[in-house]
Amino acid sequence: MNKPNQIWQRAGKDLLDSLQSGPQGLTTKEAQQRLEKYGPNELQEGGKKSGIRIFLEQFADFLVIILIVAAVISAVLGDVESMVVILAVITMNAILGTVQTIKAEASLDSLKQMSAPTAKVVRDGKTIQIPGRDVVPGDIVVLEAGDAVCADGRLLESASLKTAESALTGESLPVEKEETPIEAEDVPLGDRKNMVFSGTFVTYGRGRFLVTGTGMETEMGKIASLLKTTSEKKTPLQVSLDNFGKKLSIGILVLCAILFAVSVLVRGENVMSAFLFAVALAVAAIPEALSSIVTIVLSFGTRKMAKEHAIIRKLQAVEGLGSVSVICSDKTGTLTQNKMTVRQLYVGGRVIPAAQADFKDPIQEPLLRAALLCSDATVNEQGEIGDPTETALVRLGEDFGFDELDVREHWPRLGELPFDSDRKLMSTLHQFSGGYMLMTKGAVDVLLDRTLLGPGEREEIERVNQSFSEQGLRVLAFACRRMETMEVSLEDENNLLFLGLIAMMDPPREESKQAVAECIAAGIRPVMITGDHVVTASAIAKEIGILTPGTEAVEGAVVEKMSEEELKEFVPKVSVYARVSPEHKIRIVRAWQEKGALVAMTGDGVNDAPALKQADIGVAMGITGTEVAKDAAAMVLTDDNFATIVQAVKNGRNVYANIRRSIQFLLSGNTAGILTVLYASLMALPVPFAAVHLLFINLLTDSLPAIALGLEPHNDRVMHDKPRPRSEGILTKPFLLSVGLEGLVIAAATIIAFHLGLNYGGQAAGATMAFSTLCLSRLFHGFNCKAAEPVIFTRKFWNNKPLLAAFAVGTLLLVAVLAIPVLEELMQAVALPWTLGLAIPGLAIGSMLVIQLLKAIRTGFGRKP
Incomplete structure (x- = not known):
């Protein structure tokens, strides 16, 4: 017969001998020597990045680098205003990113705070109280009801001892402990009845245990190690914006290079003049306000969600949660009331x-x-x-x-x-x-x-x-x-x-059943992952609708035996995992991610923290949740209500839709401006805009309507759609088609205005007409971007007060430029006769009506409710 080698298999006396300890405990001298050998009983952490380094790393982004170069070029060209705007925007985003990163790295600090501050140990035959960090392997620790367990160890005595281990194992009930050896070699953490673990606490009885693991060698230490090695995932918005920024910048640079070549080779302009105009157009065409607008929209989303009991710790989580396709939820305290x-x-x-x-x-x-x-x-x-x-x-x-x-x-x-x-x-x-x-x-x-x-x-x-x-x-x-x-x-x-x-x-929350049903209706797969028994977990899962016909409930031991590839193919069949370890949770989350799912993980205990960090969106409980779980999560529920997650999903989907509206508005408007310039260059016409015109459009008619579209009122219709594919970015083919068509329509109106001005008074009048028409057309275009279907003559046309305000402000500023002589001169505009003045709103409204007609054709002339 093989000699037992697991701690729970061995007799107490055998362990005492192997750790060179005894009933009288360690001597003070021996304890000091072991403290020097093993180190303090606390969780360690890797070297932290400085705040300055984290701040500087925020600039290591392709679009940010392009914008910095553009700012430098703007300064060289004397366009100080553009340089200040660009640098202010990217600096603000860098500061926000730094703050978020520093907060996210607080997980290990919270783990350290959970360690017991003091412990009663037997030293030199006497029971004394010492700081928990001074406990060493071989110490005998005395436990009583209410005590926190300071280290991992093997029980030597147990008098009706019970410990609460839900924060570590997910077990909802206190665990009865016993000192007798356990014969089995493979025993789940929750079934090691003759052991106690750091981070748990005694609810009943008393006992003594031999310390076998301290600091990073405890089960909590293993979780800390998982937290250090687990990488955080970018949300779809982060990924799509990264790709979007690169594609957009490259596209604009290519267009500007074409424009430069046309100007020099076709029109015979001076090389330096053509180069400076191409660079100026590139600066104006890159929507440097995009990042700040997205951040502002997300910030407003977080405020709304905070009022609805969901605190967002990372701005991108608003959008990420809205595209989640799988929610891996803990049972105890999350789907249930955590009360027998x-x-x-x-x-x-x-x-x-x-x-x-x-x-x-x-x-x-x-x-x-x-x-x-x-x-x-x-x-x-x-x-x-x-x-x-x-x-x-x-x-x-x-x-x-x-x-x-x-x-x-x-x-x-x-x-x-x-x-x-x-x-x-x-x-x-x-x-x-x-x-x-x-x-x-x-x-x-x-x-x-x-x-x-x-x-x-x-x-x-x-x-x-x-x-x-x-x-x-x-x-x-x-x-x-x-x-x-x-x-x-x-x-x-x-x-x-x-x-x-x-x-x-432990009954399910009253709202859980409805919340699960709404998740399923929205194409989201709920999965229960718990440390509780499989029978109990299955019963709860059936009652609330998670365990459905055709799906299984399995124990963590099944996951343990599977390879990564086997688990990847197995996870779609399983709705309930019971008796799982922290490692199992991470493997399950990763398997879903390998299947292409975007995964949210809810939880409240220490054991949930690694999976919360591994998941695309970690959701922690604010009332029953440990600080570790909260710090590792992207979102914290202040009411511990699973139904709040459903509302958060709805908000996330609406926020993403609003961001798309803002981006569509910016890109289609910029496309119209670029097409107008290209047309003038190809037709050997004068330049349609002055540099100050591009700056006016860039700073005023871009930002205000784009931000207002980001505040478009939310609706429930988004919950009728399935989650977006994980690989789907913002620049989908339908999206690009809409941007291109809408930009072309606005460009056509602008070009007509340009010709009317040229015919009336030459280049100055033509530039004034083109500039004014493009400005007003873009303001009207804000209403086009409210929905994929027509909104004109509907209540939806009027339901966004910020957009109405942005339209009013933009229109008044444009009228001021055309009507006040001082502003006319500053903006390089000229006075126009009333007939041309009326053509400006006529063309702008005409472009809006054409785009509304295109939307009606695309949606079959039908409006969604």
């Missing part, structure tokens, strides 16, 4: 829903009274104290008017046999009807062996118990017996009278 609740009773030979419990019913009353009396929990205005299972029993009484204090005062406890993990029973003795009554609760199979049952009665109880278990319910059995004396012993827990069964569950 009684669901069913079995008493008097029948199953009774908890809502129909009746303390006045003489058949039910003994069971319900025993449940309340045989419990150490209390529920009051200050909260709940005690084991969640026992608090559920007390709450059952409170809900139906069976006051805890009144019952316990009427039937005072005179003695008890505390719960023991070996016998799996707890008994309390009470004064009762002139005598004494022993109330006993415990595991169903154990208690049935000690009760007096009639023929077939046990089989019926076991059948009901099996039915409860298949529903994922935790079942406790209750019994009693009369006593002649106040002296009680373990032998008295025999020959009991069976009272009934009480089945309970």
Whole structure:
């Protein structure tokens, strides 16, 4: 037989010997030497980048570099205004990016803060209290109820010890601990009953454990390592904007090179003059306001979401969440209430829903009274104290008017046999009807062996118990017996009278079922990933609609045995993963990502942090969530409500649609300007714009309407669409077609205006007409960009107040330029007769009507609601 090599397989004495420790603990000298050898009991972190370095790295972007070059050229050409605008925009974005990066790197700091600050250890045969960071392997640590566990270790003693491990394993109930070795070699973290782990805490009982791992060698340390090695993903908006910036800049440079060649070779212009005009056009054509507009739109989106209980820690997460196709959700505290609740009773030979419990019913009353009396929990205005299972029993009484204090005062406890993990029973003795009554609760199979049952009665109880278990319910059995004396012993827990069964569950949130249904309707696949048992997880998943016919529920052990390629093909079949480790969560998320899905991961515990960071969008719980989870996440739910995620998805999709509107407005308008210049060059006509015209258009008629379109009112229709493919960027073929057609229509109106001006008064009048028509056409074009279908003559045309304001401001400024002599001279414009003046709004409105007609043709003349 092989010698046990896992910590949980080995006997306590064997481990003490191997760590050169003993019942008296380490000596002070030995502890100091080990502290120097192993280092302090705290989580380490890699070298951090300085704030300056993070700031400078924000400029390592192709579009940003192009804009910096453009700013320098603008300064050389004397266009100081453009240089200031460009540098201000990219500096602002760099500052925002730096702040976000620094916040994102706070995960390890939060992990360190979770370590227990102090610990009671045995040194030189005496129990002393020391800082938690000074605990070393080989130390014997004393645990009592309420203590935080400072390190990983093997239990040497356990007196009804229970620890809450939900933050580490996802297990919703405190775990009963025992000191006996476990024979199996492969044991999931949640089933290592003879071990305790750093970052957990004691809810019941007492014990002692031998420290086997400190600092980075603990399970929490492994999570910290995962956080350091896990890379954060860019959202689709980041990826598409990166690609968009490169394509846009290259395209503009190519167009400017063509323009330069035409000017020199066809028109015979001076090489330097042609070069300077081409560069100036490139500066004007690159929408340097794009990044800031996108940031502003995202910022407004975050404000709206904050009012709806979703705090965004990273701006791009607004859009990223809107395109999520898979949500991997923790169960405990996320889909469920993280509170045990009684669901069913079995008493008097029948199953009774908890809502129909009746303390006045003489058949039910003994069971319900025993449940309340045989419990150490209390529920009051200050909260709940005690084991969640026992608090559920007390709450059952409170809900139906069976006051805890009144019952316990009427039937005072005179003695008890505390719960023991070996016998799996707890008994309390009470004064009762002139005598004494022993109330006993415990595991169903154990208690049935000690009760007096009639023929077939046990089989019926076991059948009901099996039915409860298949529903994922935790079942406790209750019994009693009369006593002649106040002296009680373990032998008295025999020959009991069976009272009934009480089945309970951590129930799903009321909103979860509807939220899951909305996710599915929106093409989003919800997946439950939990550390809880597979039966319990499956029951919850079925109830809320996650576990559907054709999908499976599996345990983490199944994932453990699979290769990455096997898991990639397996994940679409699975809706529930139970008894999983942090490593399993990351592998599942990565497998979905390899399938092309954009994955959101929700969670609240330390064990969720690596997967929250690995996921495209990490969503942490704000109330029950640990600081680790919050810092690793891109979004935090302040109400811990899964339904808030659905609203966040809706907001994200609307924000992305608004960003597309802004980009479409900018690109189609810039396209119109470039086409007008190219037309004039190819036709050997005078330059249609002065440099100051391009600057006016660039700074005023670009930014205000684009920002206003980013604030377009949200609608529910976006939830009828499927998520965008992960690989789909902003520059889709339909999008480019719309930009090209709309730019061409506006350019046509501008060219007509240019010819009218040329015919009237030469180059100056032609430039004034082209400039004015392009400005006003772009202002009207803002209404075209509101939707893919026609909006004219509908309420949607008027429902964006910021856009109406931007139109009014832009129009007034244009009128001022054409009507005020000082501004005319500054803007290099000339006075126009009233007939040409009327042609400007006529052409601008005409371009809008043509584009609206094109939209009607494209959508079949049908308007969506």
